[in-house]
Amino acid sequence: MGDHLKYRLDGQANFYDEGVASARDSYAGNFFDGLPRMEPVRSYSGQAISGSLPLMFINWKARHVGTHRTPADVWLREIQRENYIWMNPRDALSRGLQNGDRVRIKSTAFVSLGRVMVTNGIRPGLVGSSYNYGTYASGAAPIEIDGRPMPTAPHIYGDRVIHLGEPGHEEAGLAGPRQAGFSANNLLPIDPAFKVGGLSDLIGTSAAQLDAWVEVEKV
Numbered sequence: 001m002g003d004h005l006k007y008r009l010d011g012q013a014n015f016y017d018e019g020v021a022s023a024r025d026s027y028a029g030n031f032f033d034g035l036p037r038m039e040p041v042r043s044y045s046g047q048a049i050s051g052s053l054p055l056m057f058i059n060w061k062a063r064h065v066g067t068h069r070t071p072a073d074v075w076l077r078e079i080q081r082e083n084y085i086w087m088n089p090r091d092a093l094s095r096g097l098q099n100g101d102r103v104r105i106k107s108t109a110f111v112s113l114g115r116v117m118v119t120n121g122i123r124p125g126l127v128g129s130s131y132n133y134g135t136y137a138s139g140a141a142p143i144e145i146d147g148r149p150m151p152t153a154p155h156i157y158g159d160r161v162i163h164l165g166e167p168g169h170e171e172a173g174l175a176g177p178r179q180a181g182f183s184a185n186n187l188l189p190i191d192p193a194f195k196v197g198g199l200s201d202l203i204g205t206s207a208a209q210l211d212a213w214v215e216v217e218k219v
Helices: 074-079 089-094
Strands: 055-060 085-087 102-106 111-118 126-130 143-145 148-150 212-218
Touching: 085 089, 089 111
Parallel strands: 055 126, 085 111
Antiparallel strands: 055 212, 085 126, 102 111, 102 212, 143 148
16 A cells, blocks of 8 residues: 555564574474464473363453552552452342442462452453452561561551442552552462462463463352
């Protein structure tokens, strides 16, 4: 189409990547394929991984809480006290769940406690949450230094329970404790072949953040 396109892609598009083709699988020793291909999620040994639980769990970064360190900032926690697990109304109805219910989130690796947000913003069969909450660091949990127990950071509003109503309504502007919410990372599956870490992309080496399966039930 050439000159007929107002905004043209001037970058190079590789249909065959020599860099990928020159690298080897660290487990099997064979070279990777330089051509793009669709494959199932695999373990370190190459075994295909399939979900044994009914709901696929994904996660994303919250805009206001960028890392596991930023929950130490009280002002950021005032924007949203905890992360919710998003669920489509169809899935919520079949499980007897309503917006704001306390739920148990079970994967093959871990069980977390959280609150459900019922929304059409996520498709049926899929649940998800921001991963930036549920920290154990930055004064959220007690630790020992040189054998001496260190106290947790004080909660700005004391220890009293504050009820803010349904998820998505944070108009009160009150911060929760640093450890509020649940850790999405804990729900990610362990690689059955590697055994000391989670599933990862064998070529890019990034963590398989979108390959967890869970069940959610009311507490």
